[in-house]
Amino acid sequence: MTTYLSNNWDTVLAALEQHIWLALLPVVIGFVVALPIGYLGVRFPWLYHPLVNVCGVLYSIPSLALFVFLPVLLGTKILSPLNIVVALIIYTVALLARTVADGLKAVDPLVVQSATAMGYRRFRRLTDVELPVALPVILAGLRVATVANISLVSVGALIGVGGLGQLFTRGFQLFYVEPIIVGIVLSVLLAGLADLVIVLLGRLITPWTRFQGAAS
Amino acid sequence: MITFDDVVKVYPGGSTAVDHLSLELPTGRTTVFVGPSGCGKTTSLRMINRMISPTSGRILIDGKDVAGQDEAVLRRGIGYVIQHAGLFPHRTVLDNVATVPMLLGKTRREARAAALELLDRVGLAAEFAGRYPAQLSGGQQQRVGVARALAADPPVMLMDEPFSAVDPVVREGLHREFLRLQKDLGKTIAMVTHDIDEAIKLGDVVAIFRQGGVLAQVGTPQELLTQPADEFVAEFVGRDRGLRSLSFESAAGLPVRPVAEAPEVLLDDAGRPQDAATFTQEDSLRLVTDLTITSPTGIAVRVGPDGKADGIVSHHDIADHIARIKGQK
Numbered sequence: 001m002t003t004y005l006s007n008n009w010d011t012v013l014a015a016l017e018q019h020i021w022l023a024l025l026p027v028v029i030g031f032v033v034a035l036p037i038g039y040l041g042v043r044f045p046w047l048y049h050p051l052v053n054v055c056g057v058l059y060s061i062p063s064l065a066l067f068v069f070l071p072v073l074l075g076t077k078i079l080s081p082l083n084i085v086v087a088l089i090i091y092t093v094a095l096l097a098r099t100v101a102d103g104l105k106a107v108d109p110l111v112v113q114s115a116t117a118m119g120y121r122r123f124r125r126l127t128d129v130e131l132p133v134a135l136p137v138i139l140a141g142l143r144v145a146t147v148a149n150i151s152l153v154s155v156g157a158l159i160g161v162g163g164l165g166q167l168f169t170r171g172f173q174l175f176y177v178e179p180i181i182v183g184i185v186l187s188v189l190l191a192g193l194a195d196l197v198i199v200l201l202g203r204l205i206t207p208w209t210r211f212q213g214a215a216s
Numbered sequence: 217m218i219t220f221d222d223v224v225k226v227y228p229g230g231s232t233a234v235d236h237l238s239l240e241l242p243t244g245r246t247t248v249f250v251g252p253s254g255c256g257k258t259t260s261l262r263m264i265n266r267m268i269s270p271t272s273g274r275i276l277i278d279g280k281d282v283a284g285q286d287e288a289v290l291r292r293g294i295g296y297v298i299q300h301a302g303l304f305p306h307r308t309v310l311d312n313v314a315t316v317p318m319l320l321g322k323t324r325r326e327a328r329a330a331a332l333e334l335l336d337r338v339g340l341a342a343e344f345a346g347r348y349p350a351q352l353s354g355g356q357q358q359r360v361g362v363a364r365a366l367a368a369d370p371p372v373m374l375m376d377e378p379f380s381a382v383d384p385v386v387r388e389g390l391h392r393e394f395l396r397l398q399k400d401l402g403k404t405i406a407m408v409t410h411d412i413d414e415a416i417k418l419g420d421v422v423a424i425f426r427q428g429g430v431l432a433q434v435g436t437p438q439e440l441l442t443q444p445a446d447e448f449v450a451e452f453v454g455r456d457r458g459l460r461s462l463s464f465e466s467a468a469g470l471p472v473r474p475v476a477e478a479p480e481v482l483l484d485d486a487g488r489p490q491d492a493a494t495f496t497q498e499d500s501l502r503l504v505t506d507l508t509i510t511s512p513t514g515i516a517v518r519v520g521p522d523g524k525a526d527g528i529v530s531h532h533d534i535a536d537h538i539a540r541i542k543g544q545k
Binding site (some may be wrong): 031108110111113114115116117118119121131132133134203207208211212 | 265267281288289290291292293296298299300302303304306316319347348349350351365375384435497528
């Protein structure tokens with residue numbers, strides 16, 4: 001194992017770096033795209049159910065199918081990392097748009113009402129009151145999306161771009177177990193670390209949640 | 217002054233929430249809207265700050281039609297308190313109170329300094345400033361709600377069932393605080409409640425609504441208790457309204473008999489009564505009546521400012537006195 005690592009250190013590191021980019025860039029972009037979409041699902045209640053259904057359908061498309069199909073749709077090269085990024089953005093949006101909508105819907109109507117009565121205009125009420133209050137729900141969705149993306153990137157190895165997934169394909173091709181183990185361990189560590197970062201960040205920016213459910 | 221000028225609210229679907237309401241809420245006074253559920257009292261309240269817009273008619277604050285004003289700007293000038301307080305769970309108590317001043321463009325530092333002062337004003341210690349609403353009891357949350365509404369010192373306050381979510385003991389305390397604050401501040405207040413006792417206790421003017429958004433009667437609490445306009449009002453203010461109207465009669469005019477006539481009243485060396493039900497000239501006739509009923513001897517003792525007994529009354533004295541004042545009216 002150590003010999004494999006020392007001999008292939010650069011390959012493993014490059015794979016890990018690519019994995020991080022391929023998984024996390026879509027989380028960031030997907031989150032930014034999902035916010036307004038989720039908001040629209042609450043602002044216009046008739047949009048909510050169509051939104052949930054479309055998100056459900058998108059999320060159920062098999063990833064490999066999407067990876068193969070996207071180049072046709074986007075005109076990209078089959079080996080372009082862009083295919084993976086776009087596919088994962090779609091999954092992230094599908095997951096988070098609904099979470100954002102549900103988070104905003106769960107904000108106590110009395111809180112929204114009192115914000116309105118105090119003189120908040122719609123946009124500032126959203127940014128200053130509704131989104132912060134919905135944050136715990138949204139962050140929970142973000143954790144799921146991040147971990148899911150980290151595991152999905154590996155599938156991209158089957159079309160040649162897949163971060164740590166490439167270690168799996170190489171291992172299978174060479175009947176060689178070391179890269180597979182290294183790939184698995186690193187993806188699990190990466191997923192765990194990313195999850196932990198979001199949890200800690202969440203605690204930092206939502207200090208009030210520690211007291212909720214205590215007194216009332 | 218807040219003026220309702222022939223205001224009608226019909227909801228989509230055709231149900232009438234407010235039916236041709238014309239009403240004036242005097243400046244610096246508390247006007248309470250009371251009535252059964254579905255009587256349009258809350259709808260009426262929310263039309264003042266344009267949370268709901270009327271189907272027809274006008275609402276004016278000091279002669280200015282609210283319909284012509286920017287909604288957000290109008291609302292920043294009107295304090296708003298609701299049931300369960302509606303506090304922002306993600307902000308500390310201090311930042312909740314600082315909300316409207318910040319919306320009005322004050323710096324965070326200025327707004328927080330003013331907020332700290334207000335916490336003191338509503339009877340919350342400074343140690344609560346850094347806590348989150350979830351760490352407070354219902355009564356404390358309601359105090360923060362009041363402080364938040366007062367933060368920008370608005371001349372007008374709207375209070376929607378502000379004290380109904382707390383237990384009776386806490387509510388009693390909040391009522392006292394409210395009356396004390398309002399005595400100092402003299403805001404023009406519109407308050408909604410379904411509790412007639414609360415309305416009578418807190419209102420300078422009480423407007424009783426009936427089902428269908430019709431104003432049944434408006435007047436001082438005393439007027440409603442002594443001269444209900446119709447069967448509905450009489451029923452609503454309660455069958456014990458005679459007794460309750462005594463709350464508004466002072467004990468000052470009640471004739472007392474010499475203390476010596478009641479040997480069962482024990483006095484200490486300084487002339488102060490021992491273990492007796494006592495009242496002063498400032499108390500209401502209702503309190504004195506209550507004292508004579510609960511006192512085992514059937515006698516209440518009046519005390520002067522020095523705490524010394526200066527007279528006694530019994531049930532009979534009160535009954536005679538009430539008969540006399542009724543005869544005068």
